[in-house]
Every structure is written in structure tokens, then in C-alpha cells.
Amino acid sequence: MLLGFLPVQAQTHASASANDTIRYVDASQFQIIGQITRQGLESPYDRLPAYLKDSIRKELWDLGKNSSGVAVRFRTDSKRITARWEVLNNMWMNHMTPVGIKGLDLYTLEGNRWIFVGSARPGHGKAVFTSRFIDNMDGQMREYMLYMPLYDCATKVEIGVYSRSKISGPAPNVYFPGKPVVVYGTSITQGGCANRPGMSYTSILSRKMNREFINLGFSGNGRLDYEIARLMAEKDASCFILDNMANCTAPMLDRLEGFIKILREKHPETPILLLGNARYTFTRFNTVSAKEVAEKDNRLSEIYNKLRRTDKNLYYMSAQDLIGNDEEATVDGTHFTDLGFIRMSDAIYPLLDKIVRKTE
């Protein structure tokens, strides 16, 4: 095999099943995870229910259609797995890969570990794509998890398998046990700039903890809108993570107490983890930004220390060392690469795992 730059070149092989045909099945018939609700959606992989469309800021609604963290669970014994999908916006961004923005990502379960199988990569131009995840599998029945686009909406996703292969929903006993972790936040939370959909930190932690995560990261818009707090409060979560500080000015953090109060009204005991400002690597040199971030972190600490006096289930984690200190973990000084997201997940995991275990 020659390692070329095109996936077709890299994965085209003579195969025992070469003459077999691919049949496509609609992915939305299988189990969908990573959504705060399955009720009243405008499109199957949306993150926000349609009733919010006219009552929240347009930016939030539009970003809620980005399917970050949403995944489909299924099983198949097909030796080849492909996808055919269409996206809503066909977004382009200069610091993120097209496969991260609007591609798909496939994992399989081995023992109790989720392992990357392959990504489905969009074409240029028109917004309907076909791509192959993997070929020449051994033909055993396996459990799969297929991640949806991080910064676009896959309006229709079809999974392609050999026509004589079996495909169905997941075995019930391998579904994530326990209550989900609900994460509210920014572009970084949403997955900017993971190389492929499965590499946002909520998805990495989900696999690591064998637990459903619900991603409510809204690029540039984690500004403590109370409508989002009310939506989150509908969910019986094992933990709420508020990772939105980067989208707030210090004065905007005045809304934080109100946001937490909405969660607490329905969930007086559920752990809430406040994540500090992720350290932008450019604040090492940008003296003005460094001052602003320090100011915000101080304000957040103040609020945490005040609330903590009466709320023993409130936690705080500084983000100063979240992605290491070599400054290499971002693409642009702010948004994390896969390197940053792996480091962030490793940093959060010990505390979060402890917090979540306490609830069970």
C-alpha cells in the first residue's frame, strides 16, 4: 500500500468482497446520544429543541444546530463501513479541518475501551458527501459510535454496509450506564479546533469515563443566557460543568449566580463544576489580554468562594495548567488542537471522576 494524501488512495485494496454492493441505512433510526432532549427537535441531530427557536438569541439557535457531541450508536458485522451525509451550512474555517467542522468520526468498542476506527471526510463544494471509514474488517459483529459534525449540522446521515451484512441498534448492555454530564460553554467546549469530531474534550471524557456527555458549547456565545440554564435544569445530570468563562467579560459574570440558582432550584445537590478561563497561550505576550483574563479569574474566584460557603456541591477548577505550559496545544493562541483536548481531558478527569462517583 502506498501512503498517499487521499483517503481513497490510502484505503483502496483488492478485497474478497470487492464485488459486493453497499446498502445505505438512515442513521437516525438507531440510538442517538449526546442530546439534552430527544423531544421536539427540528432536525434529528440538533442540540436545542424547536420551542426555543424564537425565544433565544439567534446566535444560540444557529449554533444549537451544530451537532457537537451528538453520536449514533449501532452494531454491524460489515467488513466495510462508509457514510453518505449532507450538511446544512457547508461551513469553512481557517483554523479547523473540514473533517472536524462537518465530517463524521467512527469508534468501536473493544472490551471496555472505545477505539478510533476512521473518519469520514467531506468533499469540497457541494454539501453532500460520501466517504469510507474502514475496509477489510474481520467480519465480526461489533459495537460502534458515530460522531456527528462539530461545527455544522448533518441534516441526513446514512451508514453504508455490505448488502449482506447485518446492521442494527446497539446491544442494550453496552450503553453508557449512569446519568450524563452536561457541559455548558464556549467554542472550545463546542470542539474548536479538534481535528475530527470525536476529539472534542467532552467526547474524549465520555469515552474515558464510559458515560454520556451532553455538549452545550456555543461558539462565542457562552454568555450565561438563562434560557440555557432552564434547559439544562430539565436534565437529571450527574454533574453540570460551566466552562463558559472565556465568553464573558468580568461584569458579565454577574449573571453567574443567577444561572447557578436556576440549576439549584431543581437540583439542590447535583455537583456543579466551574472551570476557570482556559489559558490563551497568547496572553504570555499580549499584556492587555493577560490583564483581562486575570481580572476575570479573580471575579470567578470571588463568586465561587461566596457561593461555596452555603453550597458544598459546588466545585472550581483553575484552567491555568489545563493544556500544559509549552504553549504548543492551540492552533491560534486560543483554540485547542487534539493535543490540547487530550491534555485538557487528562487534567479534568481525576477531579470529575471523583465528583461523579460521589453521586452514585
Added chain:
Amino acid sequence: MLLGFLPVQAQTHASASANDTIRYVDASQFQIIGQITRQGLESPYDRLPAYLKDSIRKELWDLGKNSSGVAVRFRTDSKRITARWEVLNNMWMNHMTPVGIKGLDLYTLEGNRWIFVGSARPGHGKAVFTSRFIDNMDGQMREYMLYMPLYDCATKVEIGVYSRSKISGPAPNVYFPGKPVVVYGTSITQGGCANRPGMSYTSILSRKMNREFINLGFSGNGRLDYEIARLMAEKDASCFILDNMANCTAPMLDRLEGFIKILREKHPETPILLLGNARYTFTRFNTVSAKEVAEKDNRLSEIYNKLRRTDKNLYYMSAQDLIGNDEEATVDGTHFTDLGFIRMSDAIYPLLDKIVRKTE
């Protein structure tokens, strides 16, 4: 500051120098590093000299115009640093960020460490871009290294600084000492799929080892062309790395002895490091590919063991554990993300550092 998704949003601040104007200077007047030769180039950041244009395969010539690993060294005291540049192909790829493909990347020297400052990110559409690396610096004179695009050719690059700021070539005493490491290889060698230009493994190792690296990675075309061996042999290197195995079939490796012989004729003692096939994560599931890779690795080991009998400066490093074993370090099953490149650099560094020190 609000963390938005656009660099302008993320880095626009009221500044003491806001009314100052930016002047642009041509980057090619400063010191250019990372090229096997500075003589007879068609364009200032090309990797191959023009005399090869009609004698090598067209694919090699075209890829030689990709400026992977080429960098400009300069110093300035400007509080703001921007870039204006134009690219030859305005390439698009679905598994790599535009900033990695055709953007620029800026590092500065702190003590003896090179630290990421910011990336300059291309726009969509037309092939002339303007972007800001950093703002609100402290105004001290600093040393910089500006990396050129990995998968495109920057035909013209201008550095923007405040009009009253100083800019010049680097201080002579901070230039990389010692002979360069010359690396021949594939798309992975060329930097596919680093998130930004400074994150290819040759550039990471260059910063880590404080040594010039010359990147001769040719995407899909590391097929042991003897013209490239002859070009490499022109250089007085501290080490030659052959990282091209992924682009060869097992029979193609028959050319390896001839390739090494060309290097040995001029450099009988210079260390040569053979890197094994990088482990494609998809070979965990793709049974056909797994067999092909094993076959090639066996062939490479055979050749190494044969040559090693008479060549004590020949080294071999298996690539089996190069990027860890969690399968998370690629974007598509083959090409490394920044996570993969950091792991690869960490894996190669101990042996390479030992090899290179022996030559001095």
C-alpha cells in the same frame, strides 16, 4: 475580552499604539533556514533548486515548491506583528486546517526555548491574505522564527510591524549552531496533518534540539528517487533520516540500498537513521493493510541487518510505538495531528540527540 471564533474578535483591543500605522517589509531579505540549498531557487521559499525542474518527476517538483520546514529568522521590537502573503496554489484539503496548509506560524526565543506566539490564518477565496500574529507585546527587542506553509508555496511574504519599530535579521549569536539534520520522507514528514506550520515533527525537533532541520518530505512520493539522494548528498549533514517507507511497496524498497549508497559515497561516516513504517491506526482493523505493513517492515529490517554488518553509522528505529497506542493521534487513520507529531518528536528525540551528538 470575549473569546470568539475569529482571530480579529479574539485579539482586537484598544492599544496605546492604535493610531500607529503598520509598515510591511519583505521577509525574504532576512535569514531563510530549512532549505537544502539557497542557490538557484525559482521562488525564495522553494525546497528544490530550479535545475531539477525538468529532470525529476513532476510530482516531486510540484511538492518541492511546498515550503514545509522553511522559516525566516528576524528580530523586531514591534508591539504588533502581522503578515501579508500570497500563495501559489491556494490548496484545500479535507483533513488539514487551512492555516497548516497555507498559513504562517510565529515563534520567539525565550532564553534557549522557542515559544509559539501566534499563527497567521488565510482567508477563503483569493490567494492573498492578511492576518495578525500578536498584539500588545511589551516592546522589547525579540528574536523570531516565522514558518512558511506546509502544503503550499508562499510566493511572497511580508512582515508587518509598527512604522516606528525596528526590524532586522537575527542576532548572529542565536542562530542554530551545528550541522543540519536532513529528513527525507512522505506526507507525514512533510507535515500532514499538523494544525499549523510549526507543528510538523521536523520543526518540533528543530526547536527542541536547537538545530536546523531540512524537510524533504514529499507527500505520497517518498519513493527513493535517486535525484533526491544526490541532492541530499550535497549537504554536510549531522544526520540523514529516511522516513519514506510508507510511500514504498515492499518491492520498491529494493531501491533503498542504492539510495543509501549515493549518500555513503560522499558521506561515509555520517549517521543515517532509517525510520520504520509509521503505524497506521487503521491497521488495527484493516486486516489487508496490516499484512502489507508487516511485510514492508520485515523487508526494511532485512536490508538494515544486511547493511549494518559493514556500516556502523546506520541506525534503525521501529515506528510501532511512535505515536502511542491509544489510536487517537491521527486525523484519518494515517496522518498525524499535533498530538501525533508531539508524541513522534518525543519518541525520536532521545535516539536522534545521541546520534547527532556523536558527530560533534
